[in-house]
Amino acid sequence: MVAAVLAGLSLLSLLTCGYLAWGSRRGGAGEAPGNLLGEEPAGGAPHSQPHIIFILADDQGFRDVGYHGSEIRTPTLDKLAAEGVKLENYYVQPMCTPSRSQLITGKYQIHTGLQHSIIRPTQPNCLPLDNVTLPQKLKEAGYSTHMVGKWHLGFYRRECMPTQRGFDSFFGSLLGSGDYYTHFKCDSPGICGYDLYENNNAAWDHDNGIYSTQMYTQKVQQILASHNPRKPIFLYIAYQAVHSPLQAPGRYFEHYRSINNINRRRYAAMLACLDEAINNVTLALRKYGYYENSIIIYSSDNGGQPMAGGSNWPLRGSKGTYWEGGIRAVGFVHSPLLKNKGSVCKELVHITDWFPTLITLAEGQIDEDIQLDGYDVWETISEGRRSPRVDILHNIDPIYTKAKNGSWAAGYGIWNTAIQSAIRVNHWKLLTGNPGYSDWVPPQAFSNAGPNRWHNERVSWSAGKTVWLFNITADPYERVDLSARHPEVVKQLLRRLSQFNKTAVPVRYPPKDPRSNPKLNGGVWGPWFKEDEKKKKSDKSKGANKQKKIKKKKKAN
Numbered sequence: 001m002v003a004a005v006l007a008g009l010s011l012l013s014l015l016t017c018g019y020l021a022w023g024s025r026r027g028g029a030g031e032a033p034g035n036l037l038g039e040e041p042a043g044g045a046p047h048s049q050p051h052i053i054f055i056l057a058d059d060q061g062f063r064d065v066g067y068h069g070s071e072i073r074t075p076t077l078d079k080l081a082a083e084g085v086k087l088e089n090y091y092v093q094p095m096c097t098p099s100r101s102q103l104i105t106g107k108y109q110i111h112t113g114l115q116h117s118i119i120r121p122t123q124p125n126c127l128p129l130d131n132v133t134l135p136q137k138l139k140e141a142g143y144s145t146h147m148v149g150k151w152h153l154g155f156y157r158r159e160c161m162p163t164q165r166g167f168d169s170f171f172g173s174l175l176g177s178g179d180y181y182t183h184f185k186c187d188s189p190g191i192c193g194y195d196l197y198e199n200n201n202a203a204w205d206h207d208n209g210i211y212s213t214q215m216y217t218q219k220v221q222q223i224l225a226s227h228n229p230r231k232p233i234f235l236y237i238a239y240q241a242v243h244s245p246l247q248a249p250g251r252y253f254e255h256y257r258s259i260n261n262i263n264r265r266r267y268a269a270m271l272a273c274l275d276e277a278i279n280n281v282t283l284a285l286r287k288y289g290y291y292e293n294s295i296i297i298y299s300s301d302n303g304g305q306p307m308a309g310g311s312n313w314p315l316r317g318s319k320g321t322y323w324e325g326g327i328r329a330v331g332f333v334h335s336p337l338l339k340n341k342g343s344v345c346k347e348l349v350h351i352t353d354w355f356p357t358l359i360t361l362a363e364g365q366i367d368e369d370i371q372l373d374g375y376d377v378w379e380t381i382s383e384g385r386r387s388p389r390v391d392i393l394h395n396i397d398p399i400y401t402k403a404k405n406g407s408w409a410a411g412y413g414i415w416n417t418a419i420q421s422a423i424r425v426n427h428w429k430l431l432t433g434n435p436g437y438s439d440w441v442p443p444q445a446f447s448n449a450g451p452n453r454w455h456n457e458r459v460s461w462s463a464g465k466t467v468w469l470f471n472i473t474a475d476p477y478e479r480v481d482l483s484a485r486h487p488e489v490v491k492q493l494l495r496r497l498s499q500f501n502k503t504a505v506p507v508r509y510p511p512k513d514p515r516s517n518p519k520l521n522g523g524v525w526g527p528w529f530k531e532d533e534k535k536k537k538s539d540k541s542k543g544a545n546k547q548k549k550i551k552k553k554k555k556a557n
Contacts, residue, residue, distance in 0.1 A: 049361075051295070052138070052143075052232075057241065058243040061305075061325075062300075064304055070311070072272065073275070074272075081298075083334060084338060086331075086345065089349060091328060091394070091424070093302060102374075104165075105127070106352050107131070108373045108500075111505060113506060117509065121191075122191065122516040123154075127165070136166035137166075137359045137362075137364050146169045146236070148223070148236070149236075149239050150238045152174070152175065153165075156516065156528060158200065161174075161527065169223070170197060171198050180212045183196035185525065191516075194207075197526075202526065229288060239277070241273065242310070246308060248272075263446075265309075282296070297331075298333075302319050302326060303315070306441040315477060316479075317435075317437055322420075322431055323435060333382075347380050353389065356372055357374070357378050360376050393500050396419065398504075401434055403418045404418075406432070420435065423500070427471050428470070430468070432497075
């Protein structure tokens with residue numbers, strides 16, 4: 001009721017700030033000061049190195065963008081994508097940490113040890129420190145590097161923080177989710193804390209109850225206003241939206257009162273606010289002289305979660321699964337530097353590809369000893385050439401719940417099909433083990449006020465099934481399993497899985513550490529592991545052992 005009243009009071013402002021052209025002055029989600037006419041200032045002459053703006057949305061479903069047929073209006077995303085290159089064969093990982101780690105390292109999860117689940121707030125874990133990161137390489141190339149938004153790559157040590165991993169500045173959250181207004185997060189009963197940071201310290205001064213999508217956009221505008229556009233900038237904007245909890249300012253509900261399902265309605269309002277925020281970022285790029293020499297990349301980090309309002313229709317599955325609905329993402333590139341503007345790229349592209357692609361565009365150097373899993377795909381995107389990528393290891397998770405009926409026999413002696421894994425080679429996709437929630441969730445599933453699974457399409461597999469094979473090009477919705485019809489293809493993909501597995505590093509998934517409790521850290525989620533304490537304990541232990549040896553010698557004498 002309160003949301004509806006607020007939305008009604010704000011109807012006029014919604015009409016004037018939600019759906020105007022680029023050249024119009026905008027309000028709302030991070031309004032920039034002054035007259036945003038989209039004109040390039042004289043000081044913004046193009047530099048040979050492009051400005052790179054990477055925008056990562058959180059939990060946006062494959063269908064949840066206007067140009068994929070959504071009922072949710074996304075005029076900004078639609079326009080940027082239409083004038084750029086839509087990536088319609090683009091893959092990410094099924095959850096937050098895995099996608100972010102692969103973006104920032106250019107490596108599969110099996111090569112960083114993060115192949116299981118996500119990094120939990122209480123775990124002494126982070127992106128391994130021996131991995132070179134994208135912002136570090138861009139800094140070497142002369143870029144100013146800034147991050148705004150959600151980190152979710154670990155923070156138990158100060159060395160794990162964004163400013164220690166290549167970013168000149170960081171403003172945002174360390175955890176995977178939290179309240180959009182208060183920035184508090186409870187990991188479990190009694191384990192609660194504040195999660196808003198500026199660089200390495202809690203940003204109490206910025207806590208004015210501002211909705212995070214709008215607050216992050218305002219920060220982006222401040223960074224652009226203070227930076228010299230003649231010098232290259234890398235701006236990584238990792239919005240919290242549209243991840244749960246489902247919260248949005250009241251006025252964004254106005255166009256979605258007809259959606260009865262409360263989760264879908266809230267989700268729609270959140271996405272509308274996000275769309276407006278991205279428009280304001282684009283306007284700021286124009287106002288401050290960056291746009292003409294910029295590359296804007298937009299991506300979701302994984303598929304949508306239907307129980308939290310997201311839709312991946314007509315794809316199968318959801319966030320957290322290796323069905324297409326969990327890993328096939330909304331993505332596009334918008335840039336005046338593109339050669340084939342207004343096109344659709346159907347070549348295979350993966351989130352690991354941004355690492356080598358962006359470093360090459362930035363005129364940086366990729367060390368020969370860095371074993372990357374990504375490819376430079378700029379010519380594929382910009383010029384429409386064939387992708388150098390022919391396969392994707394979606395993942396191998398050796399500690400995920402094993403499929404009860406999986407076996408080496410079912411894997412032809414090549415692979416244990418109890419293990420959760422998924423791989424794509426050319427047109428073929430193979431899944432083994434327990435691939436996760438497998439329903440198709442059509443739009444009418446959101447028609448009722450509460451969660452409704454009656455409309456979901458389900459398939460009951462024959463007992464003991466642990467291998468699936470699909471021709472994704474011909475059957476992107478994964479409706480026809482071809483594993484029995486093409487055993488030789490199954491064997492080939494199982495061998496490829498086995499080859500990848502030989503290069504895997506041990507899984508990093510430590511138990512929770514009681515020292516992580518924010519109560520022990522001033523009520524703030526933040527680094528708790530101190531290297532000097534460990535050293536002192538080690539020194540004490542060594543000292544104690546030395547004393548024992550001396551005493552033994554005295555006794556012997």
